[in-house]
Amino acid sequence: MPETRSKPMRRDGAENRESLLRAAREVFATQGIDVALEEVARAAGVSRMTLYRNFSSREELAASVYEESVARIEQRAEALRDEEAGIVGLLDFVLDMQQENQIFVGALSGEGLEWLEALSERTESSFTPLLERALRSGVVHPDTQLSDVMLAFPLFAGVLDVPRRAARERQLRDARALIHRALFA
Template identity: 55%
Template sequence: MCVRIMASSLRRMSEDVQHTKRRDAARNRERLLTAAHRAFAEHGPGVAFEAIARAADVSRTTLYRNFATRQELAATVYEDNVARIEQHADALGERADGVVRLLDFVLDMQRDNRSLAHALSGADVAWLTGLSARTVSAFRPHLERGRAAGLVHPEVDVQDLMLAFPMAAGAMADDDVVHREQTDDRVRTLVHRALFTDRGRPG
C-alpha cells in the first residue's frame, strides 16, 4: 500500500514538473516573439539574434532551442501576424465597413513591421502561399459585405486586395526616415482610392 501511495505521489510530482516546464517554455516563446516583433520593427532584418534574446530576458540557449535561425524567427513572427489578421477579422463581425477597417489594420501592421519581408527572403513558397490563402479567407466575407454596401469599387476583387499589400509594403520599406510618415500616409491614401468608393474612404 505504501509503495503504491509513494509511486502515485511521485507520478503527480513528475506531472507537475512537466506542466511547469511546458508553461515556462510557452511563456519564453511568447516573450521571444514579442521581442522579435519590436526588434525587427526598430532595427531591421539585420538585428543581432542575441539582442532579441536579451530583449526577451532569456538565454541564448533558450532562443536557439525555439528558433534555430533568424529566418525561422522572422517566419514565426510573420505567421503570428497572419493569425492576428484572422482574429481581427473575426472581431469585426458583420460590419459593412469591416473590409476598410481590416485593410487599415494590415497597413498598420506593415508599417510596424516594414523590414520583415527582407528577413523572409528565400522563404518556402508553399508556406507563403498557405499564409496568403488564410489572409484571403479572412478578407473575403468583409469584401463581399463592403461591395454590397457600396463601399468598395464594383470591379475590385480579393486578389486586388492581395496585390495592394506587397505594393504598399514596398513603398513603406523606403529608407527615407525623414519623410517616412508622409510616405506611409500617401500610400494609405492611394490604396484607399484604388479600392474604395467615396463612401468607403474615411473622411
C-alpha cells in the same frame, strides 16, 4: 510552416517563448531578419540556448512571428465580419501592422517558402468574406477583386523604404489615401 512543439510547456518556458517572440518582432523590425539571433536572445533577456530550445532555426522563429501576425489579422477580420465596411477596417489594420513591422511585408506577398505561402493564403481568406460583403453593399468599386486588395500591401511597403522620416510620414498618408480611393466607393 516549420514544425513547432506539441507538448505542453511549463509556465516559465511559455514566458520565455513569448519574450522571444516579442523580442524577435522588435529586433527584426529595427535590424532586419538577418540580424544575429544572439541579438534576439539578448533583447528577450534569455540565453542563446533558450532561444534554440524554443526555435531550432531562424526560419522557425520568423515563421512563428509571421503566424502570430496572421492570427491577429484573422481575429480582426472575425470581429469586423458583420460590418458593411469591415474591409476598410481590416485593410487599415494590416497597413498599420506593416507600418509598425516592415518585416511582416514578406508574409503578405507569400513568395518563396511554403509556410510563407500558407500564411499569405490565410490572410487572403480573412479578406474574402469582407470583400464579398463590401461588393454587395457597394463599399468597394464593383469590379474590385481580392488581388486588387492584396496588391495594396506591396504598394504600401514601397513607401516604407523612404529614408527621411518626415517625407516617409507624408508619403504613407498619401499612399493610404490613394489606396482608399482606388478600392473604396
